[in-house]
Amino acid sequence: MPPRPAPTHFLCIPLAGMQLANTLASFRTDVTSAMSFGLPKDAVRPLGTLHLTLGVMSLNQDGVGKAVEILKGLKLREILAESRVANSNRMSAAALALSGGDTDESQLSHPNGGLSLTIRGLHSMQPAAKATVLYAPPSDPTGLLYDFCKLLQKPFQDSELMIDENRPLLLHATIVNTIYVKNSGGSSGARGKRREKLTIDARDVLARYDDYVWAEDMPITRVALCRMGAKPIEGTDDAAYEVEADVEFEC
Template identity: 30%
Template sequence: MTGHKRSGAKHHARNPHLEKRPSLTHFLCIPLVNSASITQLEKSLASFKEDYPFISSSGLPERRGQSSNDHVSRPLIPEGAIRPLGTLHLTLGVMSLPNRDRLDEAISFFKSLNLDELLREAERVALQKQAKSHNKYRSNRTKNATEDPPQFSQNSIQPLTASLESLHAIPRAKAATVLHASPVDSTARLYPFCLMLRDKFIEAGFITGDSKEKEEKSKKNDEASERQTKTADEPASPRHDEPDQSNTSTISDPYTAALARTPKIRPLLLHATILNTIYVRGRLKSAQGPSHTHQKRKNVQKRIEIDARGLLDRYKNYFTDNTRTTPRVLDSQSSSPRRKESPAQNDEQPRPKTDSSEVMNASARTEPQFPFIWAKDIPIDSVCICEMGAKRLPDQGLDAETLDLNKRLGEKYVVVAQRAILDSSS
């Protein structure tokens, strides 16, 4: 009997699922709040809160009992889920730096990187892919069409800018816990730059990945997220604010060369989190566990899920035309903009399943889409290493200007290292 117990103990000790993973302490990111974007983001968040008022967590239903038409009703957004203005950023990867020595190593490595050269390489990737796509398009129209690839500038390089557009859900639209906006870069350099920078940190052993178990569990969501990111970063059409729907089959993403390498970690999804239900206080307690072995989890707070299908539909096709000045009419009983529908298409018919990878329903895919813009032309001029866990900014004992800014930002992450992407001399 004793021998069996010892054998079981050894097996228990070797169980990889019971091994404690190192706690995450820092993350690599690109900040999005600066003098050019703060007012735009502030107005956009205020507009979002006005259109979709919060409800207290106590007013949320304990279980989702949704009918097939629930997606047309307004989503129940709990108070506290919207992220403070000062926390908006693009995460490139998370790190476990538990002591000062390890943190110093990461900062030293960060300072050793040539960010200028990474951006130049990102431009090479973008230009080569654009040339390949354009030549392929021309060759489909005329057999003898040839074109020299665009010339890469060895001297000056233009600073990065991006716009935050639309709204997407994680893990899926019908049961979302995170809503986020996508960065759109008309030069298609942002994604390969971020990907190559993250790879540097992975190769140096600083950025950590998900466990094998978690990777398998989230594989489908990752694939959907990657397709979504590619859509967001596709090269712009001649009219930068109006996607060319007719040529989407011939225009592919500009960073395929960067993605062609064997992935070392899950696909990178560049996103700015607008809403995350993990921050809601007084979240619902989880119901009974799937088996008696999970009784200890009875008191664990449950992540709140939001049916955001109608909300996403609205923000992915927010304006009536490419001037993006006139919002579509929002139905008083729905979170979706009104659209003309054929007689055979109505809410009584069963709808296909939707998730974060879907852009619009089938009836709207052939129409031009004009998504909501949270902020446009945001300078992407620095990269930071920050501490996990945003801190509330002080609201007293400060000069009037600082106090006002702190109230607007609400919270911020502590920056332990920051670098400009382009050196001032370049």
């Protein structure tokens, strides 16, 4: 089987807001301090790059046009309403099974409106003692956000622009990624050789930030199709991905 083409674009929910900017800045100041964990500054991702990835795509010019067309056709409130129905049905079935037949439907209803996120905690993609990627997960106790994101994926998968990997979607915001460290020399707690992947012992970092609230009740305002490869924002320390197209929640 020929190798899969390198991804060129990704579908995502961008994350932003003053609360997230402040908590990320505090985190960066702490973990990169020589008096704390001494992590490389380049490893902590810029605010403008934070997002929840819904799927990646390898697109040629025609594919980009098709993906943009699909994205522009998404009705986010209608998709959210469909997600609420699926979520309520699943919760009702679970509550019915636990109660033996009696359930309070009022407890299973959701407010009529948009969708907001709470992002809490810090986890590692790898064993914590040899980590390269640390991420913050959204809180999703009922699975509503997950249902919403899976429905957003579907038209792109149906069109074969996005590969259905037949595995659960791990919703996460990447906070630390050592692949972006330009020079691994002299970083406390880090190890790695030239041409080897830099790893960090993140056990103490994860313990300190296990219940850290990055953002609370952050509204989801849009879904975007972005190009791979974040670019620096001139005149700032920030960076961002180029947005090919996006769609917003209708008022």
